[in-house]
Amino acid sequence: MKRVTVLGIGNILLQDEGFGVRAVEELHQRYGFPDDVQVLDGGTLGMELLRFVAGTSKLLVIDAIGGGQAPGTFYRFTGEEVNMYFQDKVSMHELGIKDVLVTLEILDKRVDEVVIIGVEPETLELGLELTATVAGMVDKTVAAVIAQLELWQVHAIKSDPGEKGVKRDVFGCTGKSN
Numbered sequence: 001m002k003r004v005t006v007l008g009i010g011n012i013l014l015q016d017e018g019f020g021v022r023a024v025e026e027l028h029q030r031y032g033f034p035d036d037v038q039v040l041d042g043g044t045l046g047m048e049l050l051r052f053v054a055g056t057s058k059l060l061v062i063d064a065i066g067g068g069q070a071p072g073t074f075y076r077f078t079g080e081e082v083n084m085y086f087q088d089k090v091s092m093h094e095l096g097i098k099d100v101l102v103t104l105e106i107l108d109k110r111v112d113e114v115v116i117i118g119v120e121p122e123t124l125e126l127g128l129e130l131t132a133t134v135a136g137m138v139d140k141t142v143a144a145v146i147a148q149l150e151l152w153q154v155h156a157i158k159s160d161p162g163e164k165g166v167k168r169d170v171f172g173c174t175g176k177s178n
Contacts, residue, residue, distance in 0.1 A: 003036050004038075005053055007060065042097075057111065058112060066121065073120040077116040
């Protein structure tokens with residue numbers, strides 16, 4: 001089975017800029033994933049993500065997307081739309097993801113399919129919390145991620161609230177705790 005990576009990116013210190021990371025945190029709270037799926041908090045690592053994305057055949061990126069629409073607008077990009085997304089960046093970490101994908105192509109370790117999901121930020125001001133408008137889009141985003149994974153024939157397992165927690169490493173990789 002091919003390896004899938006769900007990657008939340010963004011700077012959690014700049015309110016809505018941290019949307020991708022906050023959405024990944026919510027995914028970890030609600031679901032478990034098969035061993036061939038990694039769900040990562042990529043923060044603002046940029047090229048440091050190369051070692052985590054190498055070997056991935058399908059990549060789903062979650063991010064704040066500056067598309068010029070109303071705050072909270074939902075976006076989903078596939079195919080050639082992904083290249084257009086990288087042309088209009090809302091922050092520098094997206095340049096890092098583009099560089100990672102180009103480097104993988106040069107190394108002949110190309111990611112076969114990239115999907116980008118995100119929302120229009122309301123503010124990028126200093127602060128740790130998402131605005132209410134953007135926070136209100138987390139559920140829709142989580143549902144869209146699960147739907148995309150299903151299209152890729154990945155079946156996430158809904159977490160049991162009574163089950164012991166999920167253990168995460170520093171980059172958000174998961175494994176069940178005992």
